[in-house]
Amino acid sequence: MDKIIILPVILPLIAGLVFILLRSYIKVQRILSVVTLVAVMITSIFMMVHINQHGILTMQLGNWQAPFGIGIVADMFSTLLVLTTSIVAICCVIFAFKTIEKEREEHYFYALFLFLISGVIGSFLTGDLFNLYVFFEVLLLASYVLVTLGGKKVQLREAMKYVIINILSSILFLVGIAYMYSITGTLSFAHISVRIAEAGQDGFITTVAILFLLVFAVKAGLFLFYWLPGSYSVPPTAVSAVFAALLTKVGIYAIIRMFTLIFYHEPEITHVFIGVLAALTMILGGIGAIGYWEIEKILTYNVVIGTGFILAGLAAFTHNGLLGATYYLIHDMIIKALIFLIGGVIVYLTGTNNLKEMSGLIRTHPYLGWMFFIAALSLIGIPPLSGFIGKVFITRGTFEADLFWLGIIGLLASLLILYSIMKVFMNAFWGETLLSEEEEYGSTKGVMVAISILTFITIALGIGPEFIQPYVDTAVEALMNPQLYIDAVFGGNDIP
């Protein structure tokens, strides 16, 4: 049973490689990509059930035992993210069938998409710091190509920024890894955690922790998000939805993993610092979201606010805070994919991304309009939709940890989200219908499936959180108790 945890990483990888060999068979690629992602989804559901009954799953590659081998570790937190990733990926790839041009499809779009997914899932499942770097590079390389594919001037301009800032943060990541190895002499998460718990987290280690925080903050869009709005708004909708839903979440996952498993000894320095960055992120992101009139810019600034809010839950570092962060992380992946897909369809229909030039879409596209409304309510966190429960727990967590300012900023940020997203809704859907259905630049044919699936999930998660509640509880229990992770990795071996 332990063996299946490698499948979510290698299935998309193998499929992507096969797609390169079958370059001209677009139909085969489409079918196979959905089949692969569904297989990943089913595998991760199996893993979740198994972890809930028997504890954390681990596998040592090549059977070299921990801490010498390279481990793949699936605890509940990772597995929930893998499941959500596969669902989002399925929806985005279905959306891509209708919206991606033939040239992109012929230039390895599906292969790159699956490499990206493989990198994301690998980052969630790896139990080794260096392999985290490797999987980051896998997903980044795929994303570099997906941003530039098409070669428009604006794409290349944003891609330059995106590539440079990510290379810079990758270099800092390597520096951090080198420091870590020189301090602890190991790169396995579990072993680092043991070594630091033995030796104590002194000032030097805390400095290294801050270095890692900066690295992952760039990837997650925590405070250092200035590259994000540009590069997420230039690629085609299916790609930017995947970026918004998954790429920043990998950074958030890495921060949560590092600061619950390894650097949890000095929360009054590191976690409060994360809290300050989260608060600044929410404020700046909120200002960005209300300031723009381009629909893509507004949505990308909402991604930034989401990042700040999730990490507010980590900054609280209480059971409720992390519970909220986990719920909100899952919700955020779904809802960001959904809102980006709908935003993409709006731009596609009206042929403009300026809110002032569109109006009255609700008459010609009622379903799209109401689904956008549902997504907007969920994004703001109105019950009974999926954003609500995460917001409640994160706010409660920050209040419990006496970080009242953080909780209040989080709630105020929700108001900014409300304003920005209602601006989109009112301008795009209300008012006089400017374009009749014949005059529109595109149609909604074939794209509604993906949007409906995601809308259904956000409603289902809101109405029935009991379905995932036992799993989220298990996830948070493991996050709050690093010993569970360590015991699972070493599996009774001596810890050298």
Add this chain to the structure above:
Amino acid sequence: MKPNDVILHTVTKLASVIIFAFSIHLFMAGHHQPGGGFIGGLTTTAGIILLFLAFDIETIRKNLPIDYKMLAALGVLISVLTGVGGLVLGEAFLEQMFDYIDVPLFGNVELATAVLFDIGVAFAVIGTSVSIILSISEDDL
């Protein structure tokens, strides 16, 4: 005026054979000594690039009709599938096995599944590096 490159052509024909032979030697040495798929692949690339430089791209493409992008993908695929082989046999992913077998003429030879993995690495390296060089060379506007 056509440049006189008889010496270059003659030396290249000889040298590329030596380079390819040496790269195979490096590849085989890699199991226990310095060498392996990566180095072997790079040396092979050096030989191919030398051919491209001495002759021209069209001639070499006609004589070595390989799609290097495909070669790279195939190489990675071979390596990953070698890892999956371990899973199929009920072992861990990337688990390797080896055995000593008597082969006529060569005597007692060690056969390891790691060689298959290394072949994949070599293909991936050759494919990637030749594609990079070729795409740079096509860029002369």
